[in-house]
Amino acid sequence: MALDFADRLVLRARRLGHPLCVGLDPHLDRIPPLFRHGTMRAGDPETARAVGAFCSTVLDRVAEHCVAIKPQSAFFEQLGAAGLSELEALVRTAREREVPVILDAKRGDIGSTADAYARAYLAEDAPLRADALTVNPYLGGDCLQPFIDAAAAHAGGVFVLVRTSNPGAGDLQDLETQGGTPVYERVAAWLSASASKLVARETRWSSLGVVVGATWPEQARRLRELLPESPFLVPGYGAQGASAADALAGFVRGPDGVLEGGVVNTSRGLIFAPGSDTDDAETWERAIDAALDRAITDLAEAARS
Amino acid sequence: MALDFADRLVLRARRLGHPLCVGLDPHLDRIPPLFRHGTMRAGDPETARAVGAFCSTVLDRVAEHCVAIKPQSAFFEQLGAAGLSELEALVRTAREREVPVILDAKRGDIGSTADAYARAYLAEDAPLRADALTVNPYLGGDCLQPFIDAAAAHAGGVFVLVRTSNPGAGDLQDLETQGGTPVYERVAAWLSASASKLVARETRWSSLGVVVGATWPEQARRLRELLPESPFLVPGYGAQGASAADALAGFVRGPDGVLEGGVVNTSRGLIFAPGSDTDDAETWERAIDAALDRAITDLAEAARS
Numbered sequence: 001m002a003l004d005f006a007d008r009l010v011l012r013a014r015r016l017g018h019p020l021c022v023g024l025d026p027h028l029d030r031i032p033p034l035f036r037h038g039t040m041r042a043g044d045p046e047t048a049r050a051v052g053a054f055c056s057t058v059l060d061r062v063a064e065h066c067v068a069i070k071p072q073s074a075f076f077e078q079l080g081a082a083g084l085s086e087l088e089a090l091v092r093t094a095r096e097r098e099v100p101v102i103l104d105a106k107r108g109d110i111g112s113t114a115d116a117y118a119r120a121y122l123a124e125d126a127p128l129r130a131d132a133l134t135v136n137p138y139l140g141g142d143c144l145q146p147f148i149d150a151a152a153a154h155a156g157g158v159f160v161l162v163r164t165s166n167p168g169a170g171d172l173q174d175l176e177t178q179g180g181t182p183v184y185e186r187v188a189a190w191l192s193a194s195a196s197k198l199v200a201r202e203t204r205w206s207s208l209g210v211v212v213g214a215t216w217p218e219q220a221r222r223l224r225e226l227l228p229e230s231p232f233l234v235p236g237y238g239a240q241g242a243s244a245a246d247a248l249a250g251f252v253r254g255p256d257g258v259l260e261g262g263v264v265n266t267s268r269g270l271i272f273a274p275g276s277d278t279d280d281a282e283t284w285e286r287a288i289d290a291a292l293d294r295a296i297t298d299l300a301e302a303a304r305s
Numbered sequence: 306m307a308l309d310f311a312d313r314l315v316l317r318a319r320r321l322g323h324p325l326c327v328g329l330d331p332h333l334d335r336i337p338p339l340f341r342h343g344t345m346r347a348g349d350p351e352t353a354r355a356v357g358a359f360c361s362t363v364l365d366r367v368a369e370h371c372v373a374i375k376p377q378s379a380f381f382e383q384l385g386a387a388g389l390s391e392l393e394a395l396v397r398t399a400r401e402r403e404v405p406v407i408l409d410a411k412r413g414d415i416g417s418t419a420d421a422y423a424r425a426y427l428a429e430d431a432p433l434r435a436d437a438l439t440v441n442p443y444l445g446g447d448c449l450q451p452f453i454d455a456a457a458a459h460a461g462g463v464f465v466l467v468r469t470s471n472p473g474a475g476d477l478q479d480l481e482t483q484g485g486t487p488v489y490e491r492v493a494a495w496l497s498a499s500a501s502k503l504v505a506r507e508t509r510w511s512s513l514g515v516v517v518g519a520t521w522p523e524q525a526r527r528l529r530e531l532l533p534e535s536p537f538l539v540p541g542y543g544a545q546g547a548s549a550a551d552a553l554a555g556f557v558r559g560p561d562g563v564l565e566g567g568v569v570n571t572s573r574g575l576i577f578a579p580g581s582d583t584d585d586a587e588t589w590e591r592a593i594d595a596a597l598d599r600a601i602t603d604l605a606e607a608a609r610s
Contacts, residue, residue, distance in 0.1 A: 078425035080432025081389040116379035127385025140473030168445030
């Protein structure tokens, strides 16, 4: 019987000794010359293949060393159906290599439509089956339920957006509701009962996680109190300016004394690492490997300190 | 020069005399026998083709009579890349016939990713170029801006989720913020300045619209005060229980005295109309035509009364 998502994620993080998740956000205009094909434009199948080759080569370099990968659906969707084929192949390859895949698609819709999204990305027979999916809570609790149910049925996971990493995150998420509680804490409060129902057998972490930006360590600590069992998916480390210590603000000591409780994502800082904008394969590999080592060392040290 | 999205939408509604939008939500288990192929499952390209044939045949019947179509992305995404190819073909056909396409995808993400989504669905060279896209405001104003900019650049439109039609819509959207203003009104208030910037030349309606469920007529009236220029995309009419009068609660009298100010969507009540679950083509056509006539008559009467 397959392990629950939270167990797959947390046990792998314990084994590796750090929480690094590699975000695959293939911005068309930043694909290195080594992989580019012509002018790189949305409607061109060769462009989609070039993006696929770039991502799968990054995957080759990081697969053994990262806790999870997080493909960003938008960058594949902009390439149309050809881009989705590449994303399907990438996700299949990662899962064959037992690298957990968190599909960053931020979906959310009313009941029967949310069901279709949940089936699209979490069901066993889905063409694009991920291990976990990011979802948006704006539509309310009844719209999150199909994702939570699908996670439970298919040993998958869900990460609900709670406090995002962008500068304008507070426009809505920080609005103070009656009694002074910000909107994002109200969202966390609704999730707490569902999170407890999705607790994994071995690690006792929940397969219902939340997205909490590394750029807001105080909020992360508060959310950890509200959601003691939910893994955090932490964007904003690296390129968006947050330190490893900030990124781990909501993590807690695991059985070996190492901080655990989610994954910390880096995208641009790794896949478009300094020195990787080259047409030489060895130079590119060295640049990616160096950025990977730096991120792992930085996070592993912070997790042990 | 192409008309702005709001002009295309509102002028067409004026010409037709009603605001009907047909939602294409091809639930796999409800596709009529006439179009079904085998067991209809997600990973099967024949299933995707059957769904594509069903939707394009519905489009044939409604194209001359509805203001817009609203394909629901989830039902195509669950079929994988093959489903996306069918959606691309459907959207292309509709646009060739000058039927405005509102892609219901409820996207939302941080800056550079929102840019990629906006390019994916609103740019001239996008494989799946729609006339307008639904987007989610949870991430804040900076995350809506790329969609608004893309709409302005490409004569497209955006519909921001404000007050949705589902039973749990109020969980987050109705939370009272300081002073008693609910969250959804705060969202509407941020949109107001951007809506004014996207006002179309001819009708003076804005290409920045909002989603306001037909199930909440009082909220619709309040939102019309806050956003006098924004077309409403109104789900919840028909299958979700709202009457034509409820659906038009936020509409205002146009130049001919007919209520205008957006579109009212019906999906299941039309595409899975009573009597359409058949393998006989003529019976199916009659069932769809009858449901279409009923919805148009109902909405046109309410719009004139």
